[in-house]
Amino acid sequence: MLYKILPRDSYQSFVENLIRNFDFIGPKRKDKATHEFTKITSFGELDLSYKKTTIPPAKQILFPSTEEIVEYRREDNSIEFRPVVEHSLKLLFGVHSCDINAINFLDKVFSTDFSDDNYLSKRRNMVIIGTDCEPRETCFCLAMGKEYVTAGFDLFLSELTNRYFVRVATSQGNKLIEKYASGISSAGEKDFKEYNEKIGDFRKKFKLSPDAKSFYDNFDLIYNDEEFWKKVAKNCFSCGSCCLVCPTCFCFNVRDEIELNLKEGKRIREWDSCMIPEYGLVAGGHNFRPTKENRLKQRYQCKLKTFVDKFNTYACVGCGRCIETCLANISIASDIDSVRKEVTV
Amino acid sequence: MKEKESKKTIYVPDIAKITRIEEVTPTEKLFNIVFEEPKKQEEFSFKPGQFVELTVFGVGEAPFSITSNPNNKEYFQLCIRNIGNVSGALHRMKEGSKVGIRGPFGNGYFPYEKMKNHNVLIIAGGLGLAPLMSLIRYILDSRDDYKEIMIIYGAVNPASILYKEDIGEWCKRDDIRVCLTVDNPDDKWTGEIGVCTNLIPRVDFPPEDTKVVVCGPPVMYKYVVQELEKKEFAPEDVYLSLERRMECGVGKCNHCHIGNKLSCVDGPVFSLWEIKNLKEAI
Numbered sequence: 153m154l155y156k157i158l159p160r161d162s163y164q165s166f167v168e169n170l171i172r173n174f175d176f177i178g179p180k181r182k183d184k185a186t187h188e189f190t191k192i193t194s195f196g197e198l199d200l201s202y203k204k205t206t207i208p209p210a211k212q213i214l215f216p217s218t219e220e221i222v223e224y225r226r227e228d229n230s231i232e233f234r235p236v237v238e239h240s241l242k243l244l245f246g247v248h249s250c251d252i253n254a255i256n257f258l259d260k261v262f263s264t265d266f267s268d269d270n271y272l273s274k275r276r277n278m279v280i281i282g283t284d285c286e287p288r289e290t291c292f293c294l295a296m297g298k299e300y301v302t303a304g305f306d307l308f309l310s311e312l313t314n315r316y317f318v319r320v321a322t323s324q325g326n327k328l329i330e331k332y333a334s335g336i337s338s339a340g341e342k343d344f345k346e347y348n349e350k351i352g353d354f355r356k357k358f359k360l361s362p363d364a365k366s367f368y369d370n371f372d373l374i375y376n377d378e379e380f381w382k383k384v385a386k387n388c389f390s391c392g393s394c395c396l397v398c399p400t401c402f403c404f405n406v407r408d409e410i411e412l413n414l415k416e417g418k419r420i421r422e423w424d425s426c427m428i429p430e431y432g433l434v435a436g437g438h439n440f441r442p443t444k445e446n447r448l449k450q451r452y453q454c455k456l457k458t459f460v461d462k463f464n465t466y467a468c469v470g471c472g473r474c475i476e477t478c479l480a481n482i483s484i485a486s487d488i489d490s491v492r493k494e495v496t497v
Numbered sequence: 498m499k500e501k502e503s504k505k506t507i508y509v510p511d512i513a514k515i516t517r518i519e520e521v522t523p524t525e526k527l528f529n530i531v532f533e534e535p536k537k538q539e540e541f542s543f544k545p546g547q548f549v550e551l552t553v554f555g556v557g558e559a560p561f562s563i564t565s566n567p568n569n570k571e572y573f574q575l576c577i578r579n580i581g582n583v584s585g586a587l588h589r590m591k592e593g594s595k596v597g598i599r600g601p602f603g604n605g606y607f608p609y610e611k612m613k614n615h616n617v618l619i620i621a622g623g624l625g626l627a628p629l630m631s632l633i634r635y636i637l638d639s640r641d642d643y644k645e646i647m648i649i650y651g652a653v654n655p656a657s658i659l660y661k662e663d664i665g666e667w668c669k670r671d672d673i674r675v676c677l678t679v680d681n682p683d684d685k686w687t688g689e690i691g692v693c694t695n696l697i698p699r700v701d702f703p704p705e706d707t708k709v710v711v712c713g714p715p716v717m718y719k720y721v722v723q724e725l726e727k728k729e730f731a732p733e734d735v736y737l738s739l740e741r742r743m744e745c746g747v748g749k750c751n752h753c754h755i756g757n758k759l760s761c762v763d764g765p766v767f768s769l770w771e772i773k774n775l776k777e778a779i
């Protein structure tokens with residue numbers, strides 16, 4: 153990691169240079185309440201005051217809601233299958249720590265056991281510039297250890313008085329800042345001091361602090377307590393919105409579409425949600441998770457336990473999107489604490 | 498920019514041809530399949546318990562267990578029940594038709610190496626015999642490597658019994674014990690009646706010298722495991738193949754997860770000990 157200082161005066165021209173030279177994706181205001189990551193063509197469109205986007209950047213760009221993965225053709229009795237892989241260079245600007253941590257998680261998912269080139273080729277061709285943020289009511293990334301990110305980005309910009317503290321994580325990032333920004337200098341003692349204070353203050357601002365560590369073991373004890381899980385899932389509509397907005401949810405379905413000429417077709421993957429009843433259904437009608445309590449319990453297990461075993465990390469970055477989205481007011485943060493309370497009472 | 502690459506991804510099937518179709522029951526057919534590219538066919542090797550992902554053009558893809566002998570290099574065989582979109586479309590196909598194949602998949606197979614020099618107890622329910630056929634055929638090729646072999650197979654009714662010819666051959670041999678049972682007998686049925694679980698109490702293999710493999714519908718496992726535990730088989734010596742919904746076969750779509758395992762890459766065959774450590778497995 154290199155630590156550099158970008159003067160405030162140079163910031164706009166730096167970003168404008170990037171917009172000119174890259175397929176630049178950043179946060180833009182969509183309507184009064186929401187922002188989304190989308191193509192930015194001028195500095196004015198970029199709105200870094202956003203708190204969080206409804207759809208996380210990873211899922212907007214790297215793992216879109218529907219994606220063609222194979223195309224095929226039939227001619228008489230011959231068939232041909234061809235991979236469809238996208239790999240154009242993109243620059244993703246203004247991503248927050250939790251969302252970069254989520255991308256790091258998806259990187260592991262899509263490269264473990266088998267390499268998924270549909271995801272990885274997009275990822276390899278993506279420049280990521282992170283920016284700092286202010287926690288919202290529903291944010292609990294601190295409790296998940298995801299409020300800070302140390303890898304997975306090229307540059308990370310933190311705003312200090314009259315300047316930006318820039319963490320440079322890759323040589324690609326270093327080239328960008330050398331080529332497109334003026335007035336760059338190395339960070340010194342004074343800069344580090346202010347940076348540390350800023351991070352320290354940031355960590356004090358969180359309102360939610362669920363005890364995620366307690367979930368890992370206590371979950372086992374409460375696993376068969378049907379009453380408890382019925383209570384937790386009581387209002388769930390099984391709508392799956394919590395998964396759609398989650399930056400780490402990656403479950404997908406695969407389906408084929410065929411053209412009317414019956415000669416060409418494509419295979420498409422699209423997001424699925426473990427909260428929807430059909431998720432665990434197999435041919436013959438057996439459903440491995442027939443009730444909403446089964447499904448919510450499973451979702452929590454996946455977020456807070458499964459990937460601790462597999463990758464030594466939570467599959468929840470504490471972004472709070474699911475809490476804001478759920479019409480039934482189900483909150484993973486309060487449920488983490490309910491599990492602990494139930495067990496220790 | 499979407500590019501059509503020549504480099505294959507994990508989602509691109511190889512082309513293969515159905516060389517033979519045999520109707521074995523009113524709902525099941527056997528399909529012999531050969532890769533179009535001779536080199537691919539030569540290189541294709543699998544272990545008993547592994548599966549392939551099969552594409553029917555314009556319909557979709559589904560996982561199917563390989564039923565043929567891994568020693569058979571000329572073709573591989575699937576046994577498919579007509580139950581939905583892909584399987585139904587396959588049932589309408591003719592010999593000579595082309596399909597797409599990915600695989601073989603599944604790191605968890607029936608561990609025949611561990612069965613060597615032990616008794617082998619094989620318990621199959623319904624279509625669960627299909628993946629076990631691969632194991633049975635394989636171990637019978639080197640019969641002397643194993644001690645006693647006992648096969649318990651339960652079917653819904655006599656008409657749904659799969660692999661009748663093979664079973665007939667086994668019954669003629671004195672080095673395999675075969676116990677057949679059906680839930681719903683017809684007038685001609687003279688054999689056992691009831692679920693296959695009922696036959697487990699008769700097994701007289703010493704638990705310390707026996708490996709057990711089980712494959713059947715999801716509802717069967719709990720009861721089979723109860724009976725096996727009464728016999729005091731060690732959970733490390735019992736292997737079960739777990740079917741789950743699979744959309745990709747390569748550990749990405751996540752549908753087949755059971756706790757921290759994925760049936761497609763970590764299974765589909767797991768030891769009972771592994772399963773005991775997983776929630777929701779059986």
Ligand SMILES: Cc1cc2nc3c(=O)[nH]c(=O)nc-3n(C[C@H](O)[C@H](O)[C@H](O)COP(=O)(O)OP(=O)(O)OC[C@H]3O[C@@H](n4cnc5c(N)ncnc54)[C@H](O)[C@@H]3O)c2cc1C
Nearest residue numbers: 430433434435559560561562576577578581582583584741
């Ligand atoms: C490891 C493994 C091995 C298998 N081996 C064999 C075998 O040897 N022989 C065999 O006949 N079958 C086998 N199967 C089952 C097979 O893969 C298919 O599930 C079965 O053939 C039905 O597929 P289909 O496309 O014909 O049915 P479809 O009806 O199209 O169903 C396709 C998939 O979608 C799911 N589904 C069904 N209904 C719904 C719904 N309403 N909403 C959402 N999803 C739905 C099902 O769970 C199914 O997996 C195996 C499955 C696994 C996982």
Ligand code: SF4
Nearest residue numbers: 388389391392394478
């Ligand atoms: S928890 Fe909320 S968002 Fe998720 S499925 Fe249930 S109702 Fe929908």
Ligand code: SF4
Nearest residue numbers: 398468469471472474
């Ligand atoms: S589970 Fe909820 S809080 Fe956790 S990462 Fe997903 S959307 Fe964010």
